[in-house]
Amino acid sequence: MTVHDPQEIVERPGSGFSEAEIATIDAARDILRRHARSTAALQSWTMLTDYLALNAVRERVEVFRVLLLDRKNKLIRDRVMTRGSIDHVPVYVSEVLRSALVLDASAIIMCHNHPSGDPHPSQADIDLTRKIVEACKVMEIVIHDHIIVGFGREKNAFSMRAAGMMGD
Numbered sequence: 227m228t229v230h231d232p233q234e235i236v237e238r239p240g241s242g243f244s245e246a247e248i249a250t251i252d253a254a255r256d257i258l259r260r261h262a263r264s265t266a267a268l269q270s271w272t273m274l275t276d277y278l279a280l281n282a283v284r285e286r287v288e289v290f291r292v293l294l295l296d297r298k299n300k301l302i303r304d305r306v307m308t309r310g311s312i313d314h315v316p317v318y319v320s321e322v323l324r325s326a327l328v329l330d331a332s333a334i335i336m337c338h339n340h341p342s343g344d345p346h347p348s349q350a351d352i353d354l355t356r357k358i359v360e361a362c363k364v365m366e367i368v369i370h371d372h373i374i375v376g377f378g379r380e381k382n383a384f385s386m387r388a389a390g391m392m393g394d
Contacts, residue, residue, distance in 0.1 A: 282339035288315035294331035345376035345384035356393035
């Protein structure tokens with residue numbers, strides 16, 4: 227079975243999700259994805275974190291994604307950059323930049339999940355974020371935030387921008 231198989235999540239001890247809840251999560255994710263493409267991604271913190279959480283809730287490994295935005299902060303593309311392990315995801319600054327440049331994105335929101343449930347950044351998360359911010363400055367690409375999503379039974383999201391950890 228794959229990570230995206232609802233039955234695996236239902237059967238996983240401690241998941242706490244019923245089959246109906248998994249179907250609801252899938253439907254909500256699809257609705258939010260369509261809505262995010264038609265409106266500014268930064269319209270509200272709640273909308274943004276709900277969108278990110280619904281895309282990460284079923285992941286059992288760390289997944290790093292970027293939301294590539296146009297000048298009006300509308301979503302051009304939500305791109306999964308890389309998948310890692312239970313507590314690490316390898317990210318290449320050059321690949322983040324390449325994704326933005328190819329799609330002519332003027333801004334980026336970075337996101338990754340912590341399957342452990344604790345959304346607080348590691349020192350490696352902070353260092354990576356600062357490297358990407360510096361590289362994007364040279365190319366005049368705005369980094370709005372790096373959001374880390376963690377889960378218990380409830381969604382938790384940590385904004386590195388709000389915590390002053392972006393290094394800009």
